[in-house]
Amino acid sequence: MIRIAIIEDELPAIQKLKRFIAELEEPTEVVGEMGSIAEAIEFLQSTTVDLLISDIQLHDGTAFDIYQQVSLGCPIIFTTAYDQYWMNAFETNGIDYLLKPFSKDRFLKAWNKFLLLRKSEKLKDVQLTNLYKLIEENLSEKKFKKRFAVQNGQRIYLLEVNTVVLLEAKDGLVLAHDKDGKKHILNYPTLREAEAQLDPADFYRLNRSELICKNYIEKVERFSKNILAVKLKGYPEYYKTSQATTASFREWLDQ
Amino acid sequence: MSQLKAQLNPHFLFNNLNVLDQLIYEDKERASEFLNEFADIYRYVLQADNLKLVPVTEELRFAEQYYNLIEHKYGKSYQLKIDRRDREGYIIPLTLQLLIENAVKHNLGTSADPVRINISIGEDIIVSNNRKPKRIENSISGKALNNLKEQYQLLTKQVVEIEETELVFLVRVPKIHNAQ
Numbered sequence: 459m460i461r462i463a464i465i466e467d468e469l470p471a472i473q474k475l476k477r478f479i480a481e482l483e484e485p486t487e488v489v490g491e492m493g494s495i496a497e498a499i500e501f502l503q504s505t506t507v508d509l510l511i512s513d514i515q516l517h518d519g520t521a522f523d524i525y526q527q528v529s530l531g532c533p534i535i536f537t538t539a540y541d542q543y544w545m546n547a548f549e550t551n552g553i554d555y556l557l558k559p560f561s562k563d564r565f566l567k568a569w570n571k572f573l574l575l576r577k578s579e580k581l582k583d584v585q586l587t588n589l590y591k592l593i594e595e596n597l598s599e600k601k602f603k604k605r606f607a608v609q610n611g612q613r614i615y616l617l618e619v620n621t622v623v624l625l626e627a628k629d630g631l632v633l634a635h636d637k638d639g640k641k642h643i644l645n646y647p648t649l650r651e652a653e654a655q656l657d658p659a660d661f662y663r664l665n666r667s668e669l670i671c672k673n674y675i676e677k678v679e680r681f682s683k684n685i686l687a688v689k690l691k692g693y694p695e696y697y698k699t700s701q702a703t704t705a706s707f708r709e710w711l712d713q
Numbered sequence: 714m715s716q717l718k719a720q721l722n723p724h725f726l727f728n729n730l731n732v733l734d735q736l737i738y739e740d741k742e743r744a745s746e747f748l749n750e751f752a753d754i755y756r757y758v759l760q761a762d763n764l765k766l767v768p769v770t771e772e773l774r775f776a777e778q779y780y781n782l783i784e785h786k787y788g789k790s791y792q793l794k795i796d797r798r799d800r801e802g803y804i805i806p807l808t809l810q811l812l813i814e815n816a817v818k819h820n821l822g823t824s825a826d827p828v829r830i831n832i833s834i835g836e837d838i839i840v841s842n843n844r845k846p847k848r849i850e851n852s853i854s855g856k857a858l859n860n861l862k863e864q865y866q867l868l869t870k871q872v873v874e875i876e877e878t879e880l881v882f883l884v885r886v887p888k889i890h891n892a893q
Binding site: 467468469470471473474477494495496515517518519539540557558559560 | 722723724725726727728730731732733734735736738739785786787788817818821847
């Protein structure tokens, strides 16, 4: 429902506007008819509308007196018999200026301008909401996985992430090795997808097939000039960085 | 006279055309009535330009037509009563129109609490109304009335008197007995 208020002091002019409004396709409601500046100020201080259709020269002054006293959030279509005021009209929220007498077509042109503005305002709202959402998502702590549901035949059991020492991609499967040396087949097609679910502060992708957990690092040794070897608690093997990851692995260790 | 003629400015013309547009839709007969009245008013104003004085009766007829336009626009918020005791004599054309216009311009009538304009034609011509001042006054108030005063001073050496109280605004215009 589009809420419209009319500021106009001549009865037939009000009737004409109401007739044009009633013939519009969009659902509208004329929520106020004010014939003077004083009435308009009183009304607009307590009521919000979507659109104002306002005559400029009224009994008790010009419509601009209203807008000096009330700050308006809605667009205004001005109607006037004479065009000496058109500059002032656009210094307020004026979006169009109907010269009396105006035809239905001319009225519709102003109305469509209002609709266009309204649509773009709504679009702006949507864009703003999306932006807020994006900011919120990035500012708030991202939720990481705390446990994996592991399928074993007909059975499903839970594997706590904080017991996982190492994730390994092997033979097209993603395996989790826990602190007790047991292996679990995770329901991820690739290691990359499992990695995305884990906190990067805790897990580090050493190379293409191995993701290790910081909490279970026993020691780190120099393997060659650009490669480090990592020993994990409870596991006899050494896991090696690649030349490409060594530098960032050092940074991650310090965090 | 050009000052008075300016009263019927483009604003007046186009506003009335807009009113006519709606009346055509609402009521053909009223629209026709309105159109003819409006044409008479315009013709009177154009002719008034060439004359210095008109018979009071003519100006009265014009004042009534002018008031009818106002009634079409504002309904019963403004009311006019004419008391014709002595219709002899002459008047500067558009005098009554200007005084009616002024009463409408400076007072805010509503149908519940109307502005009543009285025209009394006796020794003098008296136009008065109950005062209902608008909250925001037009900044150029009094300009038209001053022009009228000057006009009478120039043409008749007589004075237009204004009496103003809290409740009533009254203008006394001298009647001219000799058109020469």
